Amino acid sequence: MDKLIYLDNAATTSLGQEALEEMMPYLKENYSNPSSVYGFAQKGKKAVEDARGVIAAALGAKDREIYFTGGGSESDNWALKGVAAALQDKGKHIITSKIEHHAVLHTCGYLERQGYEVTYLDVDENGLVSPEAVEASIRPDTILISIMFANNEIGTIEPIEKIGEVASRHKVLFHTDAVQAFGHIPIDVEKMHIDLLSASGHKFHGPKGIGFLYIKDGVKLDSLIHGGAQERSRRAGTHNVPGIVGIGAAVQSAIQKMQANAEKETAIRDYAIDRILKEVPYARLNGDRTERLPNNINICFRFIEGESMLIMLDQKGICASSGSACTSGSLDPSHVLLAIGLPHEIAHGSLRMTLSEETTKEDMDYVIDSIKQIVERLRSMSPLYEDFVRSNQQ
Numbered sequence: 001m002d003k004l005i006y007l008d009n010a011a012t013t014s015l016g017q018e019a020l021e022e023m024m025p026y027l028k029e030n031y032s033n034p035s036s037v038y039g040f041a042q043k044g045k046k047a048v049e050d051a052r053g054v055i056a057a058a059l060g061a062k063d064r065e066i067y068f069t070g071g072g073s074e075s076d077n078w079a080l081k082g083v084a085a086a087l088q089d090k091g092k093h094i095i096t097s098k099i100e101h102h103a104v105l106h107t108c109g110y111l112e113r114q115g116y117e118v119t120y121l122d123v124d125e126n127g128l129v130s131p132e133a134v135e136a137s138i139r140p141d142t143i144l145i146s147i148m149f150a151n152n153e154i155g156t157i158e159p160i161e162k163i164g165e166v167a168s169r170h171k172v173l174f175h176t177d178a179v180q181a182f183g184h185i186p187i188d189v190e191k192m193h194i195d196l197l198s199a200s201g202h203k204f205h206g207p208k209g210i211g212f213l214y215i216k217d218g219v220k221l222d223s224l225i226h227g228g229a230q231e232r233s234r235r236a237g238t239h240n241v242p243g244i245v246g247i248g249a250a251v252q253s254a255i256q257k258m259q260a261n262a263e264k265e266t267a268i269r270d271y272a273i274d275r276i277l278k279e280v281p282y283a284r285l286n287g288d289r290t291e292r293l294p295n296n297i298n299i300c301f302r303f304i305e306g307e308s309m310l311i312m313l314d315q316k317g318i319c320a321s322s323g324s325a326c327t328s329g330s331l332d333p334s335h336v337l338l339a340i341g342l343p344h345e346i347a348h349g350s351l352r353m354t355l356s357e358e359t360t361k362e363d364m365d366y367v368i369d370s371i372k373q374i375v376e377r378l379r380s381m382s383p384l385y386e387d388f389v390r391s392n393q394q
């Protein structure tokens with residue numbers, strides 16, 4: 001088996017050809033610091049500003065509202081810590097959800113240790129945050145609402161426009177972690193009342209270690225990185241010119257291909273989900289059936305450990321991911337799967353497959369056939385499954 005079937009595009013994506021080609025000159029001959037004054041640095045400076053323009057246009061934002069960062073985690077940290085520090089005299093209450101990425105949740109935990117109060121909203125069985133629940137939890141001292149655009153594990157797309165409307169009506173700042181959404185589904189910061197938005201290059205075929213934070217004009221937040229005058233003195237550090245050029249090229253190409261890719265991926269996603277649910281007994285789809293990222297499949301197989309499944313898929317050249325955090329040294333199942341109400345033992349048997357535009361129906365047929373064999377094999381070794389079958393026969 002030399003073919004690799006890569007179904008972990010929520011973890012990272014391949015670098016696009018256009019991005020690679022545009023980055024190359026800035027990794028080699030044009031190594032200048034774009035903040036320098038001589039002519040040699042001007043090309044890099046222009047390339048940085050061009051990339052900023054492409055990103056702004058993709059969001060319906062102004063160029064000066066885009067700030068380059070070191071990726072999604074930094075953007076999330078900056079949005080939360082920056083607003084918390086800047087608005088602490090107004091209040092110390094933040095609203096978020098239980099299914100956010102750890103870059104948001106662990107930042108909230110840090111802020112709680114600093115004396116802030118955080119409301120972690122429940123989600124429904126499909127992972128949806130209710131705009132009414134957001135509204136009900138707003139207090140006079142609420143300074144920020146942070147709800148992710150789309151979930152990285154179960155693919156659920158949140159009602160961002162409605163939540164933004166609530167935030168704007170109550171004059172509370174609204175941040176969204178759009179790392180899984182940006183470049184994949186349409187976003188309009190104006191229409192959706194978004195004040196702050198995080199995105200990351202490597203989740204849509206750009207390079208790793210580069211992202212941005214959209215900060216709406218007039219929004220106050222403290223700097224996270226102090227130093228030079230880059231990024232309007234709000235985020236110091238010599239520009240990562242190759243990274244910025246790469247993310248710009250990746251955005252351009254993602255926007256151009258967005259609709260076609262989404263249609264293609266959705267068709268293969270739905271084909272795979274239908275086949276698995278029909279052909280594998282005791283399987284359950286996690287996440288909303290329709291309010292779902294085009295490339296996300298997340299399924300629980302009862303009586304099975306996600307980790308064992310991943311190892312056996314790997315032996316067949318298939319890269320996927322599981323919902324449990326065993327790989328990171330913890331035996332706890334995913335906080336997202338627990339938040340949608342799955343019991344521990346079922347949450348442990350989850351499999352996430354995230355497609356790209358390169359994923360074919362033939363790939364998925366091979367993957368599904370492999371899953372069927374693996375599930376059967378693992379269940380045949382499971383005493384729990386044996387007990388279950390026996391008790392069902394009585």
Ligand SMILES: *Cc1c(COP(=O)(O)O)cnc(C)c1O
Nearest residue numbers: 071072073101103152179180200
């Ligand atoms: C990947 C991811 C992040 C972190 O982005 P990095 O660029 O890897 O730091 C944050 N939020 C979500 C939803 C993600 O999927």
